[in-house]
Amino acid sequence: MLAPKERKIFCLNNIARIGLEKFRAGYEVTEDINEAAGILVRSADMHALNFPDGLRAIARAGAGVNNIPIERCSEAGIVVFNTPGANANSVKELVIAGLLIASRDIYGGIHWVRENAGSSDIAKLAEKAKKNFAGHEISGKTLGVIGLGAIGVRVANAAVSLGMHVLGYDPYLSLKSAWMLSPMVKHADTPEEVYAVSDFITLHVPAMDSTRHMLNAEAVAKMKPGVKLLNFARDVLVDEEALRDALTSGHVGGYISDFPNATSANLPGAIVLPHLGASTEEAEENCAVMAAEQIQDYLDNGNITNSVNFPEINAGVCGSEARVAILHRNIPAMLSGITTFFGSNGLNIENLMNKAKGQYAYTLLDISHKMPDDTTERLREINGVLRVRRVKERSPGW
Numbered sequence: 140m141l142a143p144k145e146r147k148i149f150c151l152n153n154i155a156r157i158g159l160e161k162f163r164a165g166y167e168v169t170e171d172i173n174e175a176a177g178i179l180v181r182s183a184d185m186h187a188l189n190f191p192d193g194l195r196a197i198a199r200a201g202a203g204v205n206n207i208p209i210e211r212c213s214e215a216g217i218v219v220f221n222t223p224g225a226n227a228n229s230v231k232e233l234v235i236a237g238l239l240i241a242s243r244d245i246y247g248g249i250h251w252v253r254e255n256a257g258s259s260d261i262a263k264l265a266e267k268a269k270k271n272f273a274g275h276e277i278s279g280k281t282l283g284v285i286g287l288g289a290i291g292v293r294v295a296n297a298a299v300s301l302g303m304h305v306l307g308y309d310p311y312l313s314l315k316s317a318w319m320l321s322p323m324v325k326h327a328d329t330p331e332e333v334y335a336v337s338d339f340i341t342l343h344v345p346a347m348d349s350t351r352h353m354l355n356a357e358a359v360a361k362m363k364p365g366v367k368l369l370n371f372a373r374d375v376l377v378d379e380e381a382l383r384d385a386l387t388s389g390h391v392g393g394y395i396s397d398f399p400n401a402t403s404a405n406l407p408g409a410i411v412l413p414h415l416g417a418s419t420e421e422a423e424e425n426c427a428v429m430a431a432e433q434i435q436d437y438l439d440n441g442n443i444t445n446s447v448n449f450p451e452i453n454a455g456v457c458g459s460e461a462r463v464a465i466l467h468r469n470i471p472a473m474l475s476g477i478t479t480f481f482g483s484n485g486l487n488i489e490n491l492m493n494k495a496k497g498q499y500a501y502t503l504l505d506i507s508h509k510m511p512d513d514t515t516e517r518l519r520e521i522n523g524v525l526r527v528r529r530v531k532e533r534s535p536g537w
Contacts, residue, residue, distance in 0.1 A: 146438055149175035151183040154200060155420075158427025162435055177434045179427075182206060190215060195528065196437050198430035201226060201417060202289075203373065204447050205346050213448045213499050216466040216526025218437055220446050222429040224289035229422035231293040233415055234341055234371050237395040238282070238298070241339060241367040243274035246410055278302030283337030285330060285353075286372070287312050291343035292319045299323045308333050334361040339369065346373035356381040365392040371416050374398035379406060441503050441530040449501045450494035459489045459505035461532035463514065467502065468523040469495040476521045477502055484511060499525075 147169040148162065158179075159168060169175060173191045181200050186208045197207060198220040212219050240246060251268055255261050282298045284291050287309035295305045299321045307320070308327040327333050330353075333340060340362070344350050354368065355378040368391060370377055377394075379402040385391040386408040394409040403411050417423070429445075436442045441464040442453045449466060467473050474493055481488055481504070490505040510532065511517075518527045 144439075146176040147174045148177045148179060148434070150179045151185070152179075152181035152200075154179045154181070154430075155424045155427035157424045158200070158429075158431040161428055161431040163439075166435070176438055179430055179434070180207070181426075190217065195526075196220065196434050198222075198434040200423070200426035200430040203346065205373070209448050214525065218443060218446050218466070219448050220430065220433045220437070220444070222426045222433075223445060225425040225429045226417035226419075226422035227289040227293055229419040230290045230371055230416040231297060233397070233412075234290075234294045234369060235297055235301075237341075237369045237371065237397075237412075238277055238339060240410055241369065241393045241395050242277050242280075244272040248272040277339070280304070280338040281306060281336055283327075283333035283340040284308070284324075284343065285333060285340065286343035287316050287320060288343060289316070290371075291341075292316050294341060294343065295324045296321045306333050306337060330358070331361055334358060334366075335363070337363065337366060339367045341369040342372045342376050344372055344376065346375050351375050352378040352381075354378065354382070356384070359385045359391060362391070364390055367391070367393040367395070370394070370396045370398065374400055374403060379403050382406065439530075441528065443501060446496075448496070449499055450496035452492050452494055452501055452503050454490060454492050454503050454505065457505055457531045459507055461506045461508075461510050462530040463504050463506065463510065463518070464528040464530050465502045465504075465518060465524060466526040467500055467521075468525065469498050469500040470523050473500065473521075473523050474502065476523075477504075477518070480518060480521065481506065484514075486510060503530075 145165045147167050149169055149172045175191060175194055177196045177198065178194065179198050179200060184206050194217055196218045197212065199207060200222055202221055202223050204219060204221050207219055209219055251272065255264055258264060279302060281304040284295045284305060284307040287295065287307050295307050298305050305324045306327050307324050308330055353376055359381065374396065382391060382394060383406055386394060386406055394406060396403050396409060397412045397414050397416050399411045399413055403409060433444050436444065440456055441462055443449055443451050444453065465477060478488065487507040488504050489507045491502065493502045494500065510529065515527045515529060518524060
């Protein structure tokens, strides 16, 4: 067997060491992004970044990818990975804390104690003051969960175990999430059903054009008076200027957000945390490990898992003479053009996998013969091909 190809990885943010240690011998973390075959990133904004020609993959150690220019990456044939579920438990636990903060005036009570810390009669004063911070139990209340992905399912199940009535809405509920979801969670057909009955509403949907400001003045008007809103997904999901009026009038009884900005930090009746959702040692390690394993499997074997811009394909480890990966547009005659090329060159295809995701597609082929030296260049001439990689071969040139 040939020694695995040496590759370099660039880290835009600090990545947990346990993740970097997952790379096999032959991988090296570089300080020069222009040498990188892969990039690991957490929250750094990549939109203004110039990508080197040799960059093949970006792995986000987290779920959200709004800090990555996805369309530009797709057009350059750069596969973008994320790590869904790796930080789900960490975020779930903070959402539960948010529920308790929204239901009980814990923050106000802590502030009172600090203000009166110098009084020798603080214990006596506390007995009189505590009525000002009385709240409600969450048991028996209704929680509306918008989005039942990796985090939303965990939040819904935890709320059920705490004695809450839970109503969930997700028009794109996956089979995996459906299997994980407690049978005690009731399903809503529309967001309006959730708005009408929920004492608390928590958001767990991605930030997209279709979800931007999904909680606006119109949506808030359909909610129960005094409803408490929790946003541990993305700040752009909520029209926070419209929310200001609802908080001032009391129609919304509280807003707990994990996303400080110039608006949210100054909302009346809001408690805003400094983006702590995934800020646990365990979550950072889980994300780092998943990101490293996914980017290495793609670079070494051409396999794609949890990509946001190209389809999932797993052909295992190549046992043939060679493996070639082709990232291309999802247009007619692509596959026939690719297979015709190999057939006309007398190259037998032992295994072929082809899948599409939206306007992009991916073809992974195992070839039983040595490929011509100009294979990559000639495949790139096929209309619609974005990138070609000679992933593995028994002869030099991969």
